Amino acid sequence: MKRALVLGAHLDDSVIAMGGTIAKMVKSGIQVDVFCFGNGDEAYTHPGDSANAVRRFKRDAVKAHERLGVASFECYDVPDFGVDATREFYQQCIRVIRQHKPDVIFAHWWNEYFQHHGMATISRDAWNQAAWACSADFGAEPHRAGKYYHFEVNDPLPEPSHIVDITDTFADKMEAWMCFEDAHDHLGELDNALEARARYHGSRAGFRYGEPFRQSFYLLEGVRDMEEMF
Numbered sequence: 348m349k350r351a352l353v354l355g356a357h358l359d360d361s362v363i364a365m366g367g368t369i370a371k372m373v374k375s376g377i378q379v380d381v382f383c384f385g386n387g388d389e390a391y392t393h394p395g396d397s398a399n400a401v402r403r404f405k406r407d408a409v410k411a412h413e414r415l416g417v418a419s420f421e422c423y424d425v426p427d428f429g430v431d432a433t434r435e436f437y438q439q440c441i442r443v444i445r446q447h448k449p450d451v452i453f454a455h456w457w458n459e460y461f462q463h464h465g466m467a468t469i470s471r472d473a474w475n476q477a478a479w480a481c482s483a484d485f486g487a488e489p490h491r492a493g494k495y496y497h498f499e500v501n502d503p504l505p506e507p508s509h510i511v512d513i514t515d516t517f518a519d520k521m522e523a524w525m526c527f528e529d530a531h532d533h534l535g536e537l538d539n540a541l542e543a544r545a546r547y548h549g550s551r552a553g554f555r556y557g558e559p560f561r562q563s564f565y566l567l568e569g570v571r572d573m574e575e576m577f
Contacts, residue, residue, distance in 0.1 A: 349377045352449035352492070354440060356430045356466040357385040358408035358422060359527055363541065364498040365453060366415060366520030367513025368558050373416035374516070380419045381412055382443045384436060385427035385462065390529065403529055411526035415519060419447075432465040438485050440473035445486025456497040456504050456561065463500060471495065471565055478566075496560040507559035510552035517545055517556040 351372055355361045361369065361381050372379050387404025388397045405422060412420040423439055430436070444452065454470035455463045476482065478491035497504065513520065524541065542556075549557030570576055 349451075350447060350449045351377055351379045351451050351453065352444065352447050353379065353381045354443070354452065354454040354466065354470040355381065355383040356455060356462045357427060358383055358387050358404050359411070359524075360455070360463070360500050361453075362411050362415070362520065362523050362527075363537070364455075364500045365511075365558050365560075366411075366523050367516040367545070367556065368453075368511045368560075369415045369417065370516035370519035370523075371511065371513060378418045379416075380421075380443075380447045380449070381417050382421045382423070382440075383408075384423045384425050384430045384439075384466070386422055386424045387427060389427040400529070404527070407527045407529070411523040414523045414526060428462070430462040430465060432468045436465075437469045437473055437476070438482065440470050441477045441482055442485040444473055444477040444492065445488060445490045448490045449492045451494045451496065452492045453496050453498055453560070456499060458505065459499075459501045467497065471563060474563075475566055491566070495563040495565065497563060498558070498560055504559045504561055506561065507548075508562040509560045510548055510554065510557040511560065512549070512552070512554040512556070513545065513558050514549065514555040517542075520545075 353361045369379050386401050388401050390404045391397050391400035409420060452474055455467040457464050457467045474492060474495050478489050480489050545556040548559045549555050
């Protein structure tokens with residue numbers, strides 16, 4: 348079975364960025380695991396309601412990812428605004444890569460606000476570090492994922508290399524998104540924006556709905572047979 352790992356800064360980033368692609372992979376028989384850091388403590392609109400927001404947001408995130416059919420969903424449970432490129436989070440990304448041994452990794456791109464920017468750095472670098480024979484406390488067996496893709500959440504992804512056709516799974520994405528019952532309070536009406544974005548990206552590749560990705564070549568691909576170049 349092929350395996351994919353999604354690394355997100357917050358509980359809903361994976362659904363917003365690539366919920367349709369996750370559903371498509373699951374339906375294709377690919378095992379998808381999702382790992383994130385921020386616990387939703389800033390997702391509240393009434394003073395003093397932060398603790399309840401964490402409970403609600405984590406509950407809804409579990410439901411959303413169950414709806415998409417992921418094999419596992421883990422939140423490292425740190426404050427939303429505490430997500431950044433730190434030693435601890437770098438180590439946890441190495442741990443989860445070695446734990447799940449993915450064939451492909453999906454994670455953030457840099458041109459977004461500091462938490463997503465920080466995740467783009469640590470997750471891409473952890474892709475490299477997880478393959479080294481080091482940091483054995485975070486998984487004794489090194490693992491190198493074959494491919495790595497960046498996704499977009501808030502801001503447009505520049506020069507995507509791939510557009511995934513999610514026409515058949517866009518409804519699954521929206522059903523997962525609707526599991527976040529309180530999201531409209533702090534994010535506004537994102538439903539229309541998600542559809543408009545999917546329609547736009549799909550139109551670029553001749554699909555009704557699409558999600559964009561940019562492949563990273565931070566780890567170079569070795570070529571022994573010239574057939575691999577075609």
